[in-house]
Amino acid sequence: MTGGDDFLTPAHLGGPPVDTDNCAREPIHIPGAVQPHGALLVLRADDERAVQVSANSEAFVGVAPDALLGQHLADLVGDQGAAALRAAFAQAGPSAMTLTFRNGRTYDVTARRDGELLLMELEPPDVRAGTPALYHAIRDALGALEHAPDLHALLDVAAQRVRALTGLDRVMIYRFAADDSGEVVAEARAPHLHAFLGHRFPESDIPRQARALYVQHLLRFTADAGGGQVPLVPALNPVTNAPLQMGALVLRATSPVHLQYLRNMGVIASMSVSIVQDGRLWGLIACHHGAAHVVPQATRDACEFLGRVLSLQITAKRDAAVNARRAALGAQHARLVTAVTGTLTPLDALTRADLNLPGFLDTAGAAVRMDGGTRTLGVTPSDEDLEHLVAWLRAQGTPSVCTDALARTYPPGALFMERASGVLGVSISGNWDEYLLWFRPEIPATITWGGDPHKAVQVSDDGTARLTPRASFSSYVEAVRGVAQPWQAGDLDAALDLRGALLEVQGARLAALQDLNARLERANRELEGRNAELRRFAFVTAHDLQEPLRILTNFLELFSARYTDQLDGGADKLIGFAMGEAGRLRELIRDLYAYTEISAGGDEAVRDLALGDTLNAALRGLQAKVEATHAEVTHEPLPVVRGNPARLEQVLHHLLDNALKFSGPVPPRVHVRAERDGDMVRVQVRDEGLGIAPEYHAKIFEVFQRLNRLEAYSGNGVGLAIARRIVERHGGTLQVASQVGAGATFTFTVPAGSGA
Structure with a gap:
């Protein structure tokens, strides 16, 4: 289960041994040799003459390498064969055909052009099965793939049909995880073999450069892990003065590291076909056999074709699952959108208990940030952890996140993985200033590895870490932390919708x-x-x-x-x-x-002013009325307020005048007090006069509203309306509390001054 088909032994090119420092840079596409069951001929495109051949050319075309170099294409296959090859070289990709060479031998030939070079891969023809049988096998396989009801059944069918086509002992569907490790998700095998189904293999088994090559070239094949390799003659291509680029060739030699890996598994022959989704390597059809085995060219082409069809079917099944999930969530989606539409408080609407936002994606908790506020529902990280997480998401620069193991990409997530190992989130603004987040808690989990993944690297006597094929593939069970229940297909799409x-x-x-x-x-x-x-x-x-x-x-x-x-x-x-x-x-x-x-x-000027001074000024204006009514006006120590002096004097003037006027037959008694109330000062003017019925409390602040007979009391019904307007212009309120016969208390608020 490795990408070692493409490993290159660096010593072959005069480089250092494979170790952890140079593995990622290994030129796996230029092994400089082919597998011995076939031969390679490389011709210069402008004159169609051989410039580089495999050392086993005499066994295939009857001409030794030194004699073969310089020969013309027509000298090898005749004029008719040369014409067929020219048509093949003109194609965009490889072309397969069967040709008879001058020595009378017939081979399956894969021809392709690579810049100024013409490449011909020669293999013995398949004599075991004819074209009709292969056609029927492919047709039946396509029908079975098309009718698979779901992804699990689709992968099972693919493994079974590829095994039936190739006759290989084991065929596995291997799917890559987000961390580039892989899991066997389907398997068809001979009864005597132990199962790898459900086993995980570490990322190091298929290095990064191998995965990149697998996206470009879909099929790899090793016929005999013990068969050796055949070098190219000369080692450097005379046209390019560099090693031949062999990444696209099926006959390219297998690296010694991978050959040892296969032998450790008890595998002699292997083949893998890439499954590519949206330009990324989704997985592999990986095949193993316990003996040397050549999969014929036509069968390999059929397997590659089935791999392409499988990729399309996986896309179709994925899209169907996404659409089904969207349909299942459609009603709640509509309720959430309806709740937000037309409201002035969308944060309140989205977090209503009856809408159950966490339940939208079957989660334990959710968080919403909108309009400058944040709300959490259910089991979530703390407010501080949430702010740090969102800051990290903002730095990523992507509109969404979806992971069932947050701490692997965001290490601080380990601090709250019990509450939120799984996170799915979408930004609903340009840069995560507003967002929706769903959380899933950690769940106990184990991984069954195909052998101990920690033994892929060993340290030699000189202290150098060297890549060494694992000798054991026995099941190795490992407990893992920080993993949540995986998100369903369509969850992220539903959140993005x-x-x-x-x-x-x-x-x-x-x-x-x-x-x-x-x-x-x-x-x-x-x-x-x-x-x-x-x-x-x-x-x-x-x-x-x-x-x-x-x-x-x-x-x-x-x-x-x-x-x-x-x-x-x-x-x-x-x-x-x-x-x-x-x-x-x-x-x-x-x-x-x-x-x-x-x-x-x-606009009127405001300043800090002593409310006691303002009261005294108002009383001076009412001095004659105070004396005439024998009124008693008292007050407690009054604070500093902030306002317009003349206007606040008017307020006190009208309130005091009102108290003096409606005192009844006894001399008026009026008391003024004030107290701090946050950023405001609450001022009360209390009298012991006639009082006001509650049903008139609002009416008295309207213009021209009088509750008494004109001849009994002077006034025009404007004073209290003026007082309220002045208070409101200062950002305060003016209210009355009163009962008939129990006096009245007028209370107004104004901003506190710096010395209040």
């Missing part, structure tokens, strides 16, 4: 928000213009109304003074009433102007 839907929803949401912001910006500009117009109107109106009132008041005073001796008591009363209403109208105009100015939202 959800990612795409969420990105689409978020895109629509972003477009809607951008449109809303644009409309709000236009509305704000219009509102600013209207506010400016309103302020101009209020100023002009106040000025124009004040002037007639002033003239009217002056005329009333003049009239009263000039004609006082001619007026009776009733006239004096009427003139006094007119004077009072004119004053009330003047006060109303002033308050309306103040309310309009505040509502229009002009």
